[in-house]
Amino acid sequence: MSVDDEQLDRAFAALGDPVRRAMIARLSRGPATVNELAEPFPITTQAISRHIQVLEAAGLITRTRDGQRRPCHLVPAALEALTSWIDEYRLETERRFRRMDAVLKTVKEQEQ
Amino acid sequence: MSVDDEQLDRAFAALGDPVRRAMIARLSRGPATVNELAEPFPITTQAISRHIQVLEAAGLITRTRDGQRRPCHLVPAALEALTSWIDEYRLETERRFRRMDAVLKTVKEQEQ
DNA sequence: CCTATATTCAACACATCGGTTGATCAAGGG
DNA sequence: CCCTTGATCAACCGATGTGTTGAATATAGG
Secondary structure, X not given: OHHHHHHHHHHHHHHOOHHHHHHHHXXXXXXXXXXXXXXXXXXXXXXXXXXXXXXXXXXXXXEOOEOOEOOEEEOHHHHHXXXXXXXXXXXXXXXXXXXXXXXXXXXXXXXX | OHHHHHHHHHHHHHHOOHHHHHHHHHHOOOOEOHHHXXXXXXXXXXXXXXXXXXXXXXXXXXXXXXXXXXXEEEOHHHHHHHHHHHHHHHHHHHHHHHHHHHHHHHHHHHHO
C-alpha cells in the first residue's frame, strides 16, 4: 500500500507541471519521441528527457524502442487510478452534502 | 485560460503530497479544524496550517469561521475539474487504442 | 481583565525541482 | 568506417517546497 501511495505521489506531482501536462495531452493523440515532444517547448531536449523520466517513474507513460528512437506511450490505466482516487472522496463529499440538504429540508418543514 | 492552468498546477501539485491527500480524505467525511487535521500527523500545527493554505490556494477547500476555529470544507467541484482534465486524455487514448485494435483485426482477416 | 486556546506570521535550514551546459553513448546512413 | 542523429548522463545553479522554532494575533471564557 505504501508503494501505491508513492505512485500516487509521483503521478499527481508529475501532473503539477504544465510542460508535463502538455506532454500528456500530446501523447493522448498518439506515441511520440523525445524530439517530437520537445518541439513545442522553448527548453532543451535534456530537460524534456527528464520530464519524460518523471512521467515514466510515475507510471503514466511507458517507452518502447524503434531504432535509435524511444517513443513514449500514454498508459490510460494510470490515469484511471488517479480519477478513481479523486472520485472516491468527491462522491463521499457529495453524498454528505445531499444528506445535509435533506436534514435541513425536514427541519424547515417542522418549523412551519 | 492561463488562470485555469495555474489552478490545475496548484491542484495537482497539492495532491502530490501524502499529508495533503490524507487531509482531503479526512475532509470528505466532514469539515475539520486545523487542530483536528493536525492530530494524525507527527508534524507541527504550523506545518499543517501551511498545507491548508496550499489546498485553499488550489481551490480544493474553503474555510469558514466558527469563533476562534477556522473549519475547512472540501470543494467537490474542484475535484471534479481534475477528473475532467484527466478523463479527456484518458478517453481519447482509449478510443485510439480501440481504433488501432480494429485496424489490426481487419489486417489479420485480409492476410488469411 | 487576564489567561488559555486556535491559528497564523516570520525567519531559518535543508531537500528537491527544473532548467542550463558539456560530455557521452548508441544506432543509422552515406 | 566515419559522421550524424536521438537520447541520456553529470555537474551545477537558482527557485520552490516542507519542515522547524519563536513570536504574534484573535477569540473564548472564568
